[in-house]
Amino acid sequence: MSATAAAPALDAVWSAEDTTPAAIGDALRRLLAERHAESESYAPARALNLVAVVEREQRAEILASLERAGRHHPSRTVICGVQRGRRRLGALATMACEVPPPGGVAPCRERVELDVGEEHLPHLDTVVDPLLVTDLDTLVWSPSDHPGAMDSLMRLADAVLVDSSSHADFRQGLDRAASLSPAAHVVDLSWLRAAPWRERLAAAFDPPQWRGRLAQISAITVRHHPSSTASGALLLGWLADRLGWETEPLRESPAAGSAGASTLEGRARTGSGEVALRLDAAPGQEAPGLAGASIDTASGASLALDRGPGGLAARRRSAEGRESSWVVLGASRGEGGILGEGIRQALLRSPLYDPALEHARAMLG
């Protein structure tokens, strides 16, 4: 196999217990100068700043998540670990450079792990701002719930990374995403988990003989991991937006789904009739995200997509009753891959999310 994965990283480290943003900035410049003096092959990555606010004890877990994010590394990562009662600013700065290939360039990525106290949070922007690479987009992420810190950091944010499924109440997760949207581009991991499903539904209805059946859709069921109602709602919201449906709030089904799992159902009005909508929790699904989607049309044709190893298993039945099945190839990205995709999406701007979010919130009341 030809190796294109990043070569093992070489780290340079600086730390201080009672420090200032200016001192940390100096240290980063010095680390870069030292590496560059070793070899001109070392070059600082300059694509994106990532700022994350976490409980200090959660920091190792978040760093491990970022390591699993694959090749989508931010150029400069600032992790603010919140420690109760802390008053002084502590910092650990690391510069990780890939081993230079012969004649090639070795990107270097910088990470600053800050130790901050609750006292710092209302004005955390004044700590973080001097540490950002000027002119790069900044992605702000708060896996822990620190609304005060987030409010402070919003003035620095070009994009905000959220997971609308991470809230105990999925409605709150979607509302939170909507509240952030006017100030910055929202990258929602729950939306990204449904990306392959959007692409595959679009592909399934792309043959000209199937496009007309979009107007005949009579029922849709989306099955999802019990914690991923928001992903399911966003998929329905996207369909509603793209197909011009008027949605109404979904209700808990009186007849619970399989194994007593929750089910939401309702209807949407189309130009020619109604579509029955259903969100089914699938307790058997292990990974967050969607488990399946089924679409029926008024003519009797149907399409079902189910998650499986190596891709999505597709089954189609024509109006005449002819059935066919196949697998749509694609490797599972895993949660690390989803996070990496979230970081990559910070530099892109999907025009589809906001309208889908609006419909999803309307459906979930």
Place this chain on the structure above:
Amino acid sequence: MTMTDTLAESSPAENPLAAGLERTPVAPTTLVIFGASGDLARRKLLPAVYNLAHEGALPERFNVIGMSRRELSDEEFRAQVGRAVEEHSRRPPDPHVLRLLLERASYVPGAFDDPDAFGRLAETLAARDEEAGTAFNPVFYLSTAPSFFEPIVEALGAHGLDRRPDADVRVVIEKPFGRDLASARALNAAVLRVFEERQVYRIDHYLGKETVQNMMVLRFANGIFEPLWNRQFIDHVQITAAEDIGIGTRAGYYDSAGALRDIVQSHLLQLLSILCMEPPVSLTAGPVRDEKAKVLRSMVPMLPEEVPGRAVRARYGPGFSGGLPAAGYLEEEGVPEDSRTETFVAARLDVQNWRWSGVPFYLRAGKRLTRQATEIAVTLKPVPHLAFQEGDASGVRPNQLILSVQPNEGVSLSLVTKIPGAKSRVRPVNMEFLYGTSFLSQSPEAYERLILDTMRGDPTLFARNDEVEAAWAVVDPILSSWGGDGGPIPTYPAGTAGPREADALLEPGVGWRPL
């Protein structure tokens, strides 16, 4: 969101679900690889197909059929595909995805001049359609020796595989497309007797590289360059494709081609045409290829007597590479003792149009040079007056814009700046943009992009018939001159920057960029 974007007011011809997606749907496709057991298929095409599958970028319905002379069963072919992916994929394969991909692979053994083999291919294609209940778009990828291009195309036509009422049929033809102008015209004529031009994808994998595609973006999305992009401000251009390796196991092909055919006629003239083209009306296939073809037609072919003064050939002799002894070209395995094939070529070309008249374009390509580097160096004219004290200005150099294609993809602009200190001494420094440090995404392999484009039916990054013929018209006089007596062929030691004779092509005061 305007209502015109939604189904309510869209025509049935549109798919409202596809709008705004990062990856738009691709119609069901069966990719037929002729020469499926060959080196290119093994090292590039099959790993590219796997990576498209891994990323979910293949059409939702997809088959791959291999065809070549070797007698293989479907199972043996699948094992061969699996090994190719394991050895050459840019990422470790996911076992589930690879298994499912292999289930869609089948094999048709047969010689390319055997009508029965094409009958079996037609049956296999029909069977795939029948199984799926849908008409797959066939993409015929000719990854064979060039001598088979014409027989394969004729056989496809003879078996009615060139057109389908219910599907789009496309043919991808690898380089080299012809070995001179006459043979390229003959091959074009043969291909276009069977296929329409819109069905033909002449592949040059350089055009799938991100940096090459970025040349158009750089020029046409940045206001800073276009005012300078002409004979008033540009002094000269150097386009280099240097390799540090020798011919490896490709003696059979390479000795019949040489550096001029292998690199200059295709890759370097494509780069030159993109560099010099006028802004197209849109960055779609027709307008882009129109403008590239105009550039190639603006290059007046050399007269026979001009060739010695404007083109230099050479071949590598024994030397050192990576600190170890390296054989000369004539000592390489499989190279005939009396070979007159060049492994290095340098030429001065001129684009005779309003924008570029008088600007020399120096092209250079070779094997066993000091290092691998493919780049375009645009050198601006010097400033009209230097107001520095004598000596202080010794570091002043004309600005250069360097577009690096490989191995480091990026753009660099040299600027003269003051050296810190009390005196006003100056030296050039570089402003650099590197793909490896500026983006979060890894560039896909060129073949991934190009194979996907053939399945999408987008020929923008493929050469049209008139482009290919115009490029051959540029190099044909050189080939003719060298094909005769041509005189002795200079030698350069392996591991060096090439022959000194190449320096004579340059205007006074100009040097080749260091490799």
